[in-house]
Amino acid sequence: MATEQRTGAGERSDEELSMLLDDQMCFALYAASRAVTALYRPMLDEVGLTYPQYLVLLVLWERGEDAATGVKDIGAALQLDYGTLSPLLKRLEARGLIRRERRADDERAVRIALTPEGAALRERARAFPGEIGAAMGLDDEEFDRTRASLRRLVDNVTAYTRERR
Amino acid sequence: MATEQRTGAGERSDEELSMLLDDQMCFALYAASRAVTALYRPMLDEVGLTYPQYLVLLVLWERGEDAATGVKDIGAALQLDYGTLSPLLKRLEARGLIRRERRADDERAVRIALTPEGAALRERARAFPGEIGAAMGLDDEEFDRTRASLRRLVDNVTAYTRERR
């Protein structure tokens, strides 16, 4: 266990953090995110989904059939833009899991709705979070605290990014 | 702040975790990883690197000029395969930051070595971790604890994945 040196002894305290790969939070996040995605892969393969497609379905399952969910709403929930979502949603439509239809009252907007097949898939996915959580192997307290810290981190980073834009 | 319900009231305690997007660690990780990458982007743009390219250089800077680092070594450090690394390393070579040369004693292996330009880039990158860390806005204790939990999570998940392979 290498000891850290986040805030140095004196001068240049915030510009001289370690450049070591394993000291960096950014790499820990990058590695953890990919490891968890890889953990999902065999489960998602069984239902023929990719991980981002699964996230989109999580949003739709949560909103319900009659929520008038637009592409923009999904993008806001997942922080994904049209460049990612447009082709992804077309693939979900091609698989028969969702329908995409222009709204009559606003021809710009596309309403994304679950098909019965898409809604039914929820039951097959219900066991996923439990399996994933178990494989992570953190106890409830560490799990909750880590998730809370990640949320705080995302909020801070998002605010920071928005400021300097 | 929604309160959680990780382990339900009684039956099916580990198969009935919340399906809500915001309750899921996997989404917290996915969102945090992308938010941090986005935070790096303007900095990395200034030196003409992508985030994964930056990670590769972190490895090379850490190993030093004469470490005989192979593509496999970089892959082991970053958990990336040849399909990702081969074209990425060619791009770094095209930018003049690294050299790729077959080793004389083992014609299968490719030695990746920093050029003077690649080595010099380290100085321009030295300030990055500090800026990123500041934008994350976690105090030292929360930062260290979260990073430690992420490492533990990656270790557990990796072991789990390896078991069922």
Added chain:
DNA sequence: CAAAAGTAGATTGCGCGCAATCTAATTGTG
């Protein structure tokens, strides 16, 4: 030493992410 097994790396194909650009519909304003 020859055939088999193993290893280092490259290539192909597909699905994200994301910037940049485009279209078409709606809203706002003089």
Added chain:
DNA sequence: CACAATTAGATTGCGCGCAATCTACTTTTG
């Protein structure tokens, strides 16, 4: 009402990630 600004979404292009397949070396083994 005309015309500018805004908005929802699609498209293009590029660089990952990763599975699958391929090549070309090395090492093992009969």
